[in-house]
Amino acid sequence: MGRITANQPIIVGERMFPDLGRGDKSLFWLDRWAGNRPLNELFPNLYAIESEKRCRVLDRYKLNQGNIEWFWGSSNDLSTDAVKEEWAECLALVSRVSIRQTPDVWRWKMEDKLVDFQVSLVREELDDISLVNETKVLNWLHWIPKKVNCFPWRVVLDRIATKEALQIRRLQLTSVNCVMCNGELESVNHLLITCEWAQQIWSVVFQWMKIQLPRYILSVVQLLEFIDSYKGEKKFKRAVYTVVAATCWIIWRMRNEVIFKNKSPTLVKAIGDIKSTSFSWVYNRSGLLDMSWDLWRSFSL
Ligand SMILES: [Zn+2]
Incomplete structure (x- = not known):
């Protein structure tokens, strides 16, 4: 489609408009x-x-x-x-704005015209940006259910509502610290990668997948680049992508449960949720018919 040049980020806030x-x-x-x-x-x-x-x-x-x-x-x-x-x-x-008696419709700006917004349009554009490694995780989105399919690209585009993002949008918050460690500013990369809590989770998850996780990884993009360059069979790599997407999703969900439901997270529960969630995605959507829970639990593909 080639609407945008390589390396030019898609700024969702500048491209998405409500048609009032x-x-x-x-x-x-x-x-x-x-x-x-x-x-x-x-x-x-x-x-x-x-x-x-x-x-x-x-x-x-x-x-x-x-x-x-x-x-x-x-x-x-x-x-x-x-x-x-x-x-x-x-x-x-x-x-000066006219109000009509119809529901609002989200529009997406493409070149000089506005079209009805669909997640798939953004994804197509992202797939086009060949030099931007952030998009690699999006290749296997069909293994991931609709409910969460915009989550990975929101993560790589830094569009999830972390406290840092809300602060930038000038929302007044009582604290901008990460609730999982109560330490640093809650940015996407802190919450999902460098937070102590996330580090513990990734270390168990990568042990499970029998992959050595390098120490230099400090951002979601670096993590995606690492798993993209990892040598392995296609099936194996798809499974790894699915686990990484499930892990980000579960960390985000637990963070929301801490904030909104006052729950106390445990590492055991997080790991259990990541394994079972990624298994259900792979089992229902990957077409790997011989996949069983026992095989998945030992990550034997
Ligand atoms: Zn933290």
Whole structure:
């Protein structure tokens, strides 16, 4: 397809737009639905006092006899002149956008046109970037269920909502430290690779696969490059990719369980989940019909 040149990253936030209908999917502050930039960037002072940072467009207007009436919906008042002024500007901007009675549709910018957004489009583009090693993991996505199939590319593009990512998007957080070790800033590479907790998991996982994991690996991309260059049969390499994807997915899920459900993770449970999840993906989707749990458990392919 050759839409983009090699090494040019795909910046999802710059390529994906809501085609606004009634504002049911677009986020008022965070998506680009009015103007070229999201409203949180255009009006940082308003965003700072917004109590619902992820409110939708739909949550901030009402219909009055066919007319759209925008309102300030935050529980914090517009108390200073500076924010009142910003709100007037913001109103002027959003009033120019037409609201329709249809659902919002995600659009993806391709060259100079916008098409309906599909994960497969992004994947095709990523597959095109031959020099960018980040995309290699995407080759075997058909072994990985739909539910998680956008997770690996979100990881390599650094688009998962880690605390670092949220901080960059100016969300106010009580702490930006990794909850697994309570130490460093929670970035993708910290959480999934360099965190003590992740290191323990990878060390057991690679022992299981009988692969020596080099010490220099400090990022997801380096890990993917390493497994891509690893010599082995195709079937073996696909299985390794699947395990790596499952491991990232399980680490992310456990991190979410710690944050949102207050659970305490254990290494034993993490390893058990990684083995059983990757087995179910391989068993159901790889076409390796002779694969059994016993074989998988000993990683005998
Ligand atoms: Zn950590």
